[in-house]
Amino acid sequence: EEMRKELTDYIQVEFHKLKSPAETLHQCSQQQR
Numbered sequence: 001e002e003m004r005k006e007l008t009d010y011i012q013v014e015f016h017k018l019k020s021p022a023e024t025l026h027q028c029s030q031q032q033r
């Protein structure tokens with residue numbers, strides 16, 4: 001159970017790391033127009 005929670009937290013953090021730059025990039029490309 002404990003192991004599974006750590007794994008879930010890790011996945012959420014990694015997913016957020018991937019998602020954040022994508023959103024930042026999206027905002028930058030919109031502002032340039």
